[in-house]
Amino acid sequence: xxxxxxxxxxxxxxxxxxxxxxxxxxxxxxxxxxxxxxxxxxxxxxxxxxxxxxxxxxxxxxxxxxxxxxxxxxxxxxxxxxxxxxxxxxxxxxxxxxxxxxxxxxxxxxxxxxxxxxxxxxxxxxxxxxxxxxxxxxxxxxxxxxxxxxxxxxxxxxxxxxxxxxxxxxxxxxxxxxxxxxxxxxxxxxxxxxxxxxxxxxxxxxxxxxxxxxxxxxxxxxxxxxxxxxxxxxxxxxxxxxxxxxxxxxxxxxxxxxxxxxxxxxxxxxxxxxxxxxxxxxxxxxxxxxxxxxxxxxxxxxxxxxxxxxxxxxxxxxxxxxxxxxxxxxxxxxxxxxxxxxxxxxxxxxxxxxxxxxxxxxxxxxxxxxxxxxxxxxxxxxxxxxxxxxxxxxxxxxxxxxxxxxxxxxxxxxxxxxxxxxx
RNA sequence: GUGGCCAUAGCUCAGCUGGUUAGAGUGCCAGGUUGUGGCCCUGGAGGUCGUGGGUUCAAAUCCCACUGGCCACCCCA
Numbered sequence: 001x002x003x004x005x006x007x008x009x010x011x012x013x014x015x016x017x018x019x020x021x022x023x024x025x026x027x028x029x030x031x032x033x034x035x036x037x038x039x040x041x042x043x044x045x046x047x048x049x050x051x052x053x054x055x056x057x058x059x060x061x062x063x064x065x066x067x068x069x070x071x072x073x074x075x076x077x078x079x080x081x082x083x084x085x086x087x088x089x090x091x092x093x094x095x096x097x098x099x100x101x102x103x104x105x106x107x108x109x110x111x112x113x114x115x116x117x118x119x120x121x122x123x124x125x126x127x128x129x130x131x132x133x134x135x136x137x138x139x140x141x142x143x144x145x146x147x148x149x150x151x152x153x154x155x156x157x158x159x160x161x162x163x164x165x166x167x168x169x170x171x172x173x174x175x176x177x178x179x180x181x182x183x184x185x186x187x188x189x190x191x192x193x194x195x196x197x198x199x200x201x202x203x204x205x206x207x208x209x210x211x212x213x214x215x216x217x218x219x220x221x222x223x224x225x226x227x228x229x230x231x232x233x234x235x236x237x238x239x240x241x242x243x244x245x246x247x248x249x250x251x252x253x254x255x256x257x258x259x260x261x262x263x264x265x266x267x268x269x270x271x272x273x274x275x276x277x278x279x280x281x282x283x284x285x286x287x288x289x290x291x292x293x294x295x296x297x298x299x300x301x302x303x304x305x306x307x308x309x310x311x312x313x314x315x316x317x318x319x320x321x322x323x324x325x326x327x328x329x330x331x332x333x334x335x336x337x338x339x340x341x342x343x344x345x346x347x348x349x350x351x352x353x354x355x356x357x358x359x360x361x362x363x364x365x366x367x368x369x370x371x372x373x374x375x376x377x378x379x380x381x382x383x384x385x386x387x388x389x390x391x392x393x394x395x396x397x398x399x400x401x402x403x404x405x406x407x408x409x410x411x412x413x414x415x416x417x418x419x420x421x422x423x
Numbered sequence: 424g425u426g427g428c429c430a431u432a433g434c435u436c437a438g439c440u441g442g443u444u445a446g447a448g449u450g451c452c453a454g455g456u457u458g459u460g461g462c463c464c465u466g467g468a469g470g471u472c473g474u475g476g477g478u479u480c481a482a483a484u485c486c487c488a489c490u491g492g493c494c495a496c497c498c499c500a
Contacts, residue, residue: 005473008491060498064424082500111500116424118493125500194497256499267499281500306500334458367453369460384458398460 009123019323054085056259131302142240156319281305325376334384
């Protein structure tokens with residue numbers, strides 16, 4: 001019915017939902033900053049090349065999910081479908097890794113994929129994420145996973161399952177790739193069309209094809225092909241997570257959709273979400289990414305968590321805190337002649353650091369007070385003819401239905417005290 | 424991108440097999456109360472029945488297309 005609706009797969013986040021949204025973002029920031037992660041923002045559009053090289057040309061994202069367009073100079077740009085490539089470009093491009101090592105950063109923002117929308121899946125969706133760039137240590141992999149886990153804990157979301165796997169280093173992956181090709185080639189005629197192509201372009205992704213799941217069951221496991229170093233690295237990560245009381249389900253079949261992962265990969269699933277949309281987020285180590293983007297080889301590890309889906313789960317569980325009232329006091333004038341005086345009083349209260357709404361309607365006083373209830377304001381400051389004449393203000397405690405009239409000089413102190421008592 | 428279901432006031436929904444001016448609840452605004460609220464009573468505003476086409480004397484109702492939502496597949500957040 002609105003003539004101009006938001007584009008397919010996008011939506012408006014309006015109050016009061018916007019409070020839940022902010023709660024989640026604040027919680028994330030607070031958790032990761034307690035680990036010393038610093039805020040960062042990168043552009044929502046990047047050179048198409050960044051994702052083609054960074055995410056991997058054979059991934060679904062690059063093949064069919066990117067919003068790509070030309071700017072006026074004919075350059076190909078893309079709305080970012082994920083965050084890691086952009087952050088690595090920014091950090092290494094600006095040589096931030098020369099200043100400190102590792103670089104620990106976090107971000108939050110919108111991402112874009114041209115998917116068919118449904119609940120918990122949008123074309124513009126939001127993620128919070130962290131990246132830790134410049135050092136290779138199992139302690140950092142564990143730190144990342146632990147932060148993600150603590151974040152959900154702080155939100156109060158239960159029923160989560162951590163899926164943990166390792167893809168090994170480049171040599172391991174090469175060996176594994178070969179093993180998969182050897183395994184799947186004799187089956188080639190029975191594979192779906194996509195998988196026939198994957199067999200050449202990206203054999204790892206054969207594993208997460210649902211159509212050919214029966215073959216994946218008997219496929220070789222990466223774990224059996226890892227060298228001693230990779231196994232030890234993973235074992236250390238798992239042990240450190242145990243130390244942190246983070247329960248991990250080792251799952252040697254999760255591969256992740258993006259090409260750049262090495263060693264640790266993980267996903268966090270929630271039992272309540274449907275089908276394959278049960279993933280609230282995931283991440284892993286990407287020691288090969290910097291090089292793929294043309295930077296000096298630099299290790300990194302990070303995660304991205306879906307804001308929309310996490311909020312969906314939080315709402316289902318009823319753990320979203322009720323929105324805090326948006327103001328401490330509503331200032332109302334009983335009649336128009338007192339309007340300017342009321343404005344001045346509102347100004348004085350804001351000067352004392354309070355959140356004050358000025359009622360400018362020409363409604364009756366009872367309607368104005370009704371409005372105060374709706375706003376959730378604990379106090380109303382009433383300026384009528386008497387107050388204007390005497391240089392006073394009436395402070396009404398809306399929950400106790402009690403009020404007192406005080407001099408304007410005392411007003412700020414009385415309001416502040418009343419709010420403290422009520423809090 | 425493929426398939427299924429759906430679309431009526433801001434919101435939640437009625438509207439039987441097509442038949443005059445399309446309803447309810449809630450929310451909004453106002454009056455009841457010329458300076459006192461969360462309840463109550465009364466009234467009002469608000470809809471090109473998602474959009475466009477078709478069938479018919481007549482369409483919210485039947486048919487088609489488009490748009491959007493939900494669900495499944497794919498994949499992921």
